[in-house]
Amino acid sequence: MKKYFLHPSSYVDSNTEIGDETKIWHFCHISENTKIGKNVTIGQNVFIGRNVVIGNGCKIQNNVSIYDGVILEENVFCGPSCVFTNVIFPRARLEQKDNFKKTIVKKNATIGANATIICGNEIGENSMIGAGAVVTKNVVKNTIVVGNPAKFLKVIEE
Secondary structure: OOOOEEOOOOEEOOOOEEOOOOEEOOOOEEOOOOEEOOOOEEOOOOEEOOOOEEOOOOEEOOOOEEOOOEEEOOOOEEOOOOEEOOOOOOOOOOOOHHHOOOEEEOOOOEEOOOOEEOOOOEEOOOOEEOOOOEEOOOEOOOEEEEOOOOEEEEEOOO
16 A cells, blocks of 8 residues: 555556655656655656656655656755756757766755756755756755856855
8 A cells, every 4th residue: 555645647657666755746757667765745747757766855846857867865855847857968869868877966955946957967965056057067065056057156054
């Protein structure tokens, strides 16, 4: 018996793992071979691709796309309409599944609304990505980056 909430308008493919107390809201699609931790909130109209890993306690807001090759560690926040890419030079005419690049978002990181994370980068622990930023390189832990391309703004002091 499942111990998570799945809105009737959403769809979960076979061979997925979904942790207890997770909530999947309206019009979502969770693709096969995806692993979602405990106590995760997935807002409406979210697409999660194949082989994605989402850690415990993550919050994924409305209209987010998370593609194959993305790993979100624990307590990551993904703001509304942020997106992850998985190919550096996408072309409709070319099959590029062998070119997917891994993107890792370390624990406690925050990604602002409408930010784009270019594949192959690592978002450091406890870092923050400003709304609308385009991340084209690794982000150091405990820092804030903003803009297009995203640039260092300041260190987060705890």
